[in-house]
Amino acid sequence: MAKNNQPNADDKVILGPTGRPYRGFPTPPTLDRHGPARIIALCNQKGGVGKTTTSINLAASLAEYGRKVLAIDFDPQGALSAGLGVPTHDIPTIYDLMLDTKRDPKDAIVETHVEGLDIIPANIDLSAAEVHLVNEVAREMILARVLRKVVNDYDVVLIDCQPSLGLLTVNALTAAHGVLVPLECEFFALRGVALLIETIEKVQDRLNPSLELDGLLATMYDSRTLHSREVLDRIVETFDDKVFETVIGRTVKFPDSSVSGVPIIEYAPQHPAAQAYLRLARELVDRGAVA
Ligand SMILES: Nc1ncnc2c1ncn2[C@@H]1O[C@H](COP(=O)(O)OP(=O)(O)OP(=O)(O)O)[C@@H](O)[C@H]1O
Numbered sequence: 001m002a003k004n005n006q007p008n009a010d011d012k013v014i015l016g017p018t019g020r021p022y023r024g025f026p027t028p029p030t031l032d033r034h035g036p037a038r039i040i041a042l043c044n045q046k047g048g049v050g051k052t053t054t055s056i057n058l059a060a061s062l063a064e065y066g067r068k069v070l071a072i073d074f075d076p077q078g079a080l081s082a083g084l085g086v087p088t089h090d091i092p093t094i095y096d097l098m099l100d101t102k103r104d105p106k107d108a109i110v111e112t113h114v115e116g117l118d119i120i121p122a123n124i125d126l127s128a129a130e131v132h133l134v135n136e137v138a139r140e141m142i143l144a145r146v147l148r149k150v151v152n153d154y155d156v157v158l159i160d161c162q163p164s165l166g167l168l169t170v171n172a173l174t175a176a177h178g179v180l181v182p183l184e185c186e187f188f189a190l191r192g193v194a195l196l197i198e199t200i201e202k203v204q205d206r207l208n209p210s211l212e213l214d215g216l217l218a219t220m221y222d223s224r225t226l227h228s229r230e231v232l233d234r235i236v237e238t239f240d241d242k243v244f245e246t247v248i249g250r251t252v253k254f255p256d257s258s259v260s261g262v263p264i265i266e267y268a269p270q271h272p273a274a275q276a277y278l279r280l281a282r283e284l285v286d287r288g289a290v291a
């Protein structure tokens with residue numbers, strides 16, 4: 001292999017699961033200063049597709065490469081907070097910051113045990129947000145106003161959305177520079193994606209013209225099943241190079257590591273799934289989606 005893992009002409013070309021030549025992506029260069037952050041919303045209204053798992057592990061992987069990362073738990077279930085071992089009760093959360101936008105976001109930022117990774121937690125209180133905020137002026141822009149005060153302190157902000165296309169998700173899309181869509185390699189993966197893309201386009205049109213679709217991430221891929229391979233082929237056929245070359249395999253290590261409250265790159269650093277999230281982090285930097 002030559003530099004950057006690009007095959008030489010006389011090397012046999014190894015194809016990755018998306019059908020493109022396999023690339024490892026170079027180690028991201030060290031940053032000598034931090035911020036302003038690029039904000040990425042992880043979004044899919046379908047439940048259980050790997051949004052939270054990707055938020056946790058991508059955040060930890062980017063932090064591993066020296067990026068300053070802020071993860072926003074934007075789901076009343078609080079799974080991101082729990083997955084990073086952060087308590088969610090009797091502490092300020094993202095909901096408190098949204099209710100009182102004059103409040104200093106630093107009140108709610110919690111350092112995780114992963115160096116370089118901070119989080120703003122959420123809990124069930126956030127489920128009241130849709131009702132509480134509905135009469136607010138510019139109610140779609142509340143999260144953007146909150147995040148404006150912290151972007152200079154981070155290189156990347158990841159927002160873990162809840163599985164819905166309601167007001168909270170619209171707030172996330174309005175605050176974001178980019179959207180990352182995790183898709184489970186299962187039969188119904190593409191159902192609902194058209195509606196998601198339509199929502200993204202509406203937000204681009206009315207609220208946030210610079211919003212970009214950063215890419216679709218295939219998750220829970222099982223290379224041993226024809227079914228998984230067929231679904232991935234369909235995803236690539238439909239979205240072409242918007243599909244990340246990195247694909248996340250299916251493994252029980254994810255539920256195991258979430259229960260322990262640590263990212264997989266700490267729980268099982270040598271596991272292929274840990275390596276896959278590190279590679280996704282490198283791919284995002286390579287694509288220019290993260291500094
Ligand atoms: N690659 C994977 N292999 C196996 N299990 C996985 C993988 N990724 C996630 N899981 C598991 O699948 C379940 C759903 O994942 P996750 O919570 O990340 O999805 P989500 O999209 O955030 O769900 P929700 O829509 O409910 O917020 C979890 O139990 C998680 O541990």
Ligand SMILES: [Mg+2]
Pocket residue numbers: 051052053075079160161162
């Ligand atoms: Mg989730």
